[in-house]
Structure formats: C-alpha cells, structure tokens
Amino acid sequence: MIEAKSITHFYGNEAILHDISLTIEEGSFTVLSGESGSGKSTLLSILSTLLRPSRGSIHYDQKDTAEIKKIDAFRNANIGFVFQFHYLIAHLTLLENIMIASRKEKAEGIALLERLGIRHLAHRFPDEISGGERQRAAIARALINEPRYLFADEPTGNLDTKNSEAVFDLLRELDATVIVATHDTKRIASSDKIIQLKDGRLC
Amino acid sequence: MFRSLLHYRYKTLLIVLSATAAITSTFLITALSNGIVQMYAQMLRTDGDIIVMQKGVADTFFSDVNLSLGRSIALFDGVRSVEGVIVGAGKIDTVPIAGIYGVTPNRYGNYALSSGRYPKKNAEVMIGESINMLLVDPEQITLFGKTFHVTGVYHSDIGFENGGVVINIHDAQKLFKKSASFLLVSLKDLAKADEIIGKINRLDENVVAKSTDAFIDSYNQFKIIRISGGVIASISFLMGFLAIVSLMSMMIGDRTYEFGIKRALGISKMRILMEVMAEVIVLTLFSFALAYLVAEGVLYVLEHIKKFQGYLSGEIDATLFVQLLGGSLLMAVLGAMIPALMASRVDPVTLINRGRA
Numbered sequence: 336m337i338e339a340k341s342i343t344h345f346y347g348n349e350a351i352l353h354d355i356s357l358t359i360e361e362g363s364f365t366v367l368s369g370e371s372g373s374g375k376s377t378l379l380s381i382l383s384t385l386l387r388p389s390r391g392s393i394h395y396d397q398k399d400t401a402e403i404k405k406i407d408a409f410r411n412a413n414i415g416f417v418f419q420f421h422y423l424i425a426h427l428t429l430l431e432n433i434m435i436a437s438r439k440e441k442a443e444g445i446a447l448l449e450r451l452g453i454r455h456l457a458h459r460f461p462d463e464i465s466g467g468e469r470q471r472a473a474i475a476r477a478l479i480n481e482p483r484y485l486f487a488d489e490p491t492g493n494l495d496t497k498n499s500e501a502v503f504d505l506l507r508e509l510d511a512t513v514i515v516a517t518h519d520t521k522r523i524a525s526s527d528k529i530i531q532l533k534d535g536r537l538c
Numbered sequence: 539m540f541r542s543l544l545h546y547r548y549k550t551l552l553i554v555l556s557a558t559a560a561i562t563s564t565f566l567i568t569a570l571s572n573g574i575v576q577m578y579a580q581m582l583r584t585d586g587d588i589i590v591m592q593k594g595v596a597d598t599f600f601s602d603v604n605l606s607l608g609r610s611i612a613l614f615d616g617v618r619s620v621e622g623v624i625v626g627a628g629k630i631d632t633v634p635i636a637g638i639y640g641v642t643p644n645r646y647g648n649y650a651l652s653s654g655r656y657p658k659k660n661a662e663v664m665i666g667e668s669i670n671m672l673l674v675d676p677e678q679i680t681l682f683g684k685t686f687h688v689t690g691v692y693h694s695d696i697g698f699e700n701g702g703v704v705i706n707i708h709d710a711q712k713l714f715k716k717s718a719s720f721l722l723v724s725l726k727d728l729a730k731a732d733e734i735i736g737k738i739n740r741l742d743e744n745v746v747a748k749s750t751d752a753f754i755d756s757y758n759q760f761k762i763i764r765i766s767g768g769v770i771a772s773i774s775f776l777m778g779f780l781a782i783v784s785l786m787s788m789m790i791g792d793r794t795y796e797f798g799i800k801r802a803l804g805i806s807k808m809r810i811l812m813e814v815m816a817e818v819i820v821l822t823l824f825s826f827a828l829a830y831l832v833a834e835g836v837l838y839v840l841e842h843i844k845k846f847q848g849y850l851s852g853e854i855d856a857t858l859f860v861q862l863l864g865g866s867l868l869m870a871v872l873g874a875m876i877p878a879l880m881a882s883r884v885d886p887v888t889l890i891n892r893g894r895a
Contacts, residue, residue: 380887385802387885411804422799422890426545436803476803 336361337382337484337512342391344377351377352535355391359514359528361483364507366523367516369532375516376419376488378532382514383486384410395484411436415477415511417487421469423461429472430457437479447475451505467498474505487515542793543817549789550821553782557825558832560778561866564771565833568862569852570840571767577696577851579754586621586722587731589753590738593746597759598625602716603745605707608642611723614737616730621645622718624710630679630703633672637702638681640710645722649704654690660709664690668701671844679703682713697841697851723747775865783873790814790877797881798889807882814878815871822870826863830854 337359344352352374359365359382367375380386382393384400393400395413403409423432433444448454451471456464461472470490477485487506491499499519506513507525515526523529531538543550590611592601608620624640646656649664657663663679663686670676670691678687686705694700711717723738725731731749738747754760797810833854840850881889 380885385885385887405806407801407804407806409804410802414804416802418802418890422795422802424796424799426541436800436805480804 336396337514338394338397339378339382340392340394342378342381342388342393344374344381344386345389346377350535352381352388355535355537357530357537359512361512363512363527364525365512365514365528365530366526367514367530367532368518368520368523369538370518373532374535375518375532379486379488379514379516383414383416383484385416411438411480413483415480415482415485417470417474417477417485417490419489419492421461421466421473423469423472423476425461428458428460429453429464429475432461432472433476433479435476439479444475444479447479448472451475467494467501470494470498470502474502478509482511484512484514485509487513489517490515491517491519540820542796543821546789546792549785549792553785553789553821554825554828556778556781556785557822557866557870558829560775560782561826561829561862562832562836563778564775564862565829565854565858566836566852567767567771567774568858569833569837569854570850571763571771571852572855572858573697573850573852575760575763576853577698579760581696581699586750587725587728588723588735588738588747589750590721590723590745590747591719591753593744598719599627601719603718603721604742605642605711605718605721607742607745608718608721610741611721611734611738614734616725616727616734618724618726619644621722621724622707623720623722624707624714624716625719626710626714628682628713630669630681631673631675633669636669637698638710638713639699639702639704640707640714640718641704642707646704649692649694649699651690652693654688657689657704657706660706661685662687662689663703663705663709664688664692665703666700667691667693668697668844669703681705684713701846722750775862775869779866779869779873782870786818786870786873787877790874790881794881794884794889794892797878798884798886798892801882801886801889811875811878811882814874818870818874819867822866826866830859 339355339357342352342355343350355378367379369375377386381388384393384406400406423429424435427435429448430441430444433447434441437444445454445457448457451474453468453471456468456472461469474490485506490506491502494502506515590603590607591598592603595601605622608622611617612620621644622642623645626638626640627635628638630636651664652667654664665673665676665679665688673679676688678685681703692704707718723734725734735747735749738745800810801807837852837854840846
C-alpha cells in the first residue's frame with residue numbers, strides 16, 4: 336500500500352501541489368487524471384520516489400520513504416516507471432536499455448521483448464525504431480525486475496489509438512499495483528480508482 | 539562503458555588531445571631540464587670526487603682557481619689525481635656556440651677517441667663527434683680568432699661534451715684569461731673525502747672544496763634550471779588540465795539526462811560515480827600512454843638533430859613517469875568527480891528534465 340500524507344510541492348516559489356493525501360491499495364489499477372499542468376506528473380514522480388516533496392511524506396507499507404537509506408536500491412527492487420517520452424538511452428540497444436538496471440538474466444530480457452512483440456528489435460538502437468516500439472521497450476525496461484508498483488506517466492501520450500489501446504491492455508494485465516497519469520478520458524473508465532487533480536489539488 | 543565515450547566522440551577526442559598535449563609538454567620540459575642538469579653533473583662526476591672552485595662565485599663559468607694549487611693537493615695522502623678544467627663557450631667556425639673545455643692532459647683519457655690521436659702540444663685540439671659532423675673543415679678550427687689543428691675526434695655520452703671541443707688547459711688560459719675554472723680531485727679512498735676537503739679549504743682561503751655530490755645538490759644553476767623547468771611544466775600541465783576539467787564538466791553536463799534515467803531505474807549514485815571514474819581513468823591512461831610515446835619520440839629526434847649538437851638530451855626517468863601519472867589521474871578524477879558528485883545529489887526527475895532542457 337502507498338500512502339501520501341499532506342504532500343505539498345514547490346517549483347521555486349510556485350506551489351504545484353497543495354496538501355495532497357491519498358492511499359493506493361495493493362494490486363489496484365489507479366488513474367491520476369487531470370488537465371495538462373494540474374500536477375499529475377509531479378505527484379506521480381513524488382509517489383514513485385523520483386522526487387522528494389517539499390512538504391509531507393510518502394509511505395510504502397507504512398514505512399516513510401525519507402527513512403529508506405538506499406532509496407535507489409528500493410526503487411530498483413520495487414518500482415517500475417514508464418515515462419511519457421520513452422527516455423531510452425540513445426547509445427544503447429533496446430536489449431541493453433532493458434537490462435541496464437536489471438538483476439535478471441539476458442534471456443529473461445529477450446523473453447520480455449518477445450512478450451511485447453519487439454523481440455526482433457533487441458539489437459536495434461532507439462532512433463532506428465518507431466515511437467510505439469520505443470514505448471513498448473520502455474515498458475519492458477520498467478517490467479524487467481518484476482516490480483510490485485508500476486508508475487506510468489502519460490504512457491500513450493505520443494501513440495496512435497491502436498498503440499494506446501495495446502499499451503493500456505498490457506498495463507491492465509500486469510500482476511502489480513499500477514498507477515497511471517493520463518488526461519485521456521477514454522482510458523479512465525476501466526480503472527479501480529480515479530484520482531482527479533485540478534490546479535494541484537484533489538477534486 | 540566505452541559506448542558513452544564513443545557516443546560523445548568529439549568531446550572524448552578533445553579530452554584525449556588536451557590531456558596528451560598537457561602531459562607531453564610536461565614530460566618534455568621536465569626531461570630536457572633534467573637532461574641539462576644530468577649532463578653537466580655527469581661531466582663533473584667523471585673522475586671528480588671533490589670539486590675545488592673560487593670562493594663566493596656562484597657559477598663555474600665565472601670561477602678562477604689557481605691551477606698550481608693542484609700540485610699541492612696532489613701531494614695529500616689519499617689523493618689519486620688532480621685535474622684542472624676551464625669551462626667556456628664560443629663560436630667555432632660556422633657553429634654559433636659550442637662548449638670549450640680546457641683540460642690538463644691527464645684528463646684526455648676521459649674522452650674515448652673514435653679517430654685520430656690526443657693533442658700533444660699547444661694549438662692542438664680534439665673535437666666531439668656531434669660538432670665534427672657540423673664543421674665544413676674538421677681538420678682545423680678557429681676559436682676567438684686563433685687557429686687550432688684538430689688531432690682527433692672523440693665520443694662522449696654526455697651531449698655537452700660530444701658537441702664541444704677539448705683543448706689543452708694552457709691554450710684555454712690564454713683564451714679565457716683565467717688559470718682554471720675548477721679543479722677535480724680524484725681520491726684513492728672516499729672515506730678520506732671530508733679530511734681532504736678540510737685540508738684543501740685550509741690550504742687557500744680563496745677557494746672552496748666540496749664533494750662533487752654536495753656541489754651538484756647545492757649548485758645554483760642546477761636549482762634555477764630545475765625550478766624554472768618545474769614551474770613552466772606545472773603551468774603547462776595545469777593549463778592543459780583546466781581545459782580537460784571544463785570539457786569533462788561539459789560532457790557530464792550533457793549526460794545529466796542519462797544519469798537521471800539510470801537513477802530513476804534504481805542504479806545507485808555510487809555505481810554511476812564509479813562508471814564516470816572508470817571512463818575518466820581509461821581516457822587518462824590512454825592519453826598518458828600516447829603522451830609518453832610522443833615525448834620519447836620527440837626526445838629521440840631532438841637528440842639526433844645535428845644542429846642541436848646533442849645538447850638537447852632528456853630522459854624520462856621512473857620518478858618523473860610515476861609523478862606525472864599520479865598527477866594526471868588525480869587532476870582528471872577530480873575534474874570529473876566534482877560535477878558528477880553534484881549531479882548525483884539531484885533528484886532523478888530533475889536530472890532528466892535538466893538534461894532534456
């Protein structure tokens with residue numbers, strides 16, 4: 336279970352999030368929804384430990400993440416993150432990108448690529464493949480360590496309808512707690528929980 | 539690891555070139571200044587356990603010691619031989635400047651003849667192999683307007699001597715208007731060195747006797763050459779490495795995006811730091827090896843350019859090698875570590891956004 340307690344966050348003097356408290360249940364599929372600039376991505380980054388909040392705290396199974404000494408290792412073991420822009424490293428092949436922080440064997444990386452339908456691109460570089468293929472590779476990288484929690488920030492933001500549906504179908508099938516930030520209203524309906532944000536506040 | 543270096547290939551190339559240039563120039567400046575000191579020191583050490591110079595004179599070139607003092611010193615118990623030397627320099631025919639060594643005949647044996655014979659009378663000289671190759675008419679030479687007959691050509695491993703002229707000390711006395719620059723005293727028993735030095739110092743209050751090693755350690759000219767060489771080499775090294783540090787910072791700045799992604803995926807700050815350090819060490823070692831080869835090549839060429847008469851002779855010894863390797867690694871690691879450490883303290887998302895900006 337993830338708990339956010341009184342999260343407030345500033346960029347400079349501007350408050351992006353205002354006193355947000357919420358709970359995300361284990362195994363749920365949660366959607367963070369809101370217009371562009373509502374603070375979805377910032378909240379997702381804070382929930383996933385990629386960003387320290389200016390105020391408030393994040394708890395994983397009642398443990399305050401500020402007290403976790405090796406937060407990088409904690410993230411590596413428990414959290415997967417799919418960014419809006421794939422964020423693959425340009426000078427590494429897809430397989431190398433997937434295995435970059437993996438504790439698994441290479442064969443498992445190849446099996447994951449197979450599952451995502453991009454096995455044949457394993458040795459290609461990110462700029463040699465399409466946007467949809469890159470996003471699938473980014474999902475593979477997030478899944479390789481079999482995380483308990485998967486965060487996805489606008490994972491279909493740069494994809495066409497067909498690819499968007501495929502990505503959401505894949506996320507729903509996962510045996511993990513999934514938290515997706517999106518402004519795509521078509522994807523909201525099938526979620527367990529919807530968290531609506533407006534101007535950095537919960538609606 | 540090498541992928542990232544190849545990906546940023548232009549910056550990598552610039553770093554390697556800057557490091558190679560900085561290390562090469564430091565190698566050359568230090569090796570050449572050490573070479574000058576070593577050549578002169580070796581010349582003095584040859585058959586000289588004690589050196590006797592004029593008191594209160596900083597340089598052997600300006601020293602004037604009475605040659606007849608050598609006869610009294612030669613009578614001391616434990617003394618094997620005393621040689622008088624006048625050190626000077628001048629134009630020799632078409633050669634603008636060369637070392638001129640006026641020596642007592644008992645020192646001729648230190649010069650290994652490659653052809654001809656040793657001088658037997660006044661106005662006869664022998665010349666080094668290097669200068670022999672430069673002279674138009676090696677049969678006779680003109681020194682300060684006087685003509686000398688060349689009786690032989692010698693070889694010396696000391697560049698200053700191999701590119702110079704050896705004349706009878708009596709001829710040198712007339713040319714340089716002094717009795718002797720210094721006396722070199724060779725001992726039968728080195729244990730008696732301090733006793734004999736005391737005796738010489740008491741014999742004539744106008745001279746000062748020192749063991750050759752003590753003289754070399756305290757000789758002002760050597761200190762000046764070493765210090766000025768060291769200062770120039772350090773400045774050159776520092777300037778080169780400042781360029782590397784700024785290039786390194788730029789390269790790490792370019793990679794904040796990559797570091798942010800790695801941190802987001804759970805790769806530890808320490809592992810990222812170690813990757814950067816490993817890349818820097820590989821680049822520095824490669825540049826160092828390249829610089830060493832270039833410096834050795836340049837030193838070889840300089841030593842064999844006829845025009846330089848063998849005077850430019852340098853050696854990269856183990857101490858210089860180790861000091862420079864340590865200095866290069868330290869500078870490069872510090873140059874990369876500071877921006878990498880700063881980057882590692884920032885949240886992954888901030889790094890990614892900064893890198894994308």
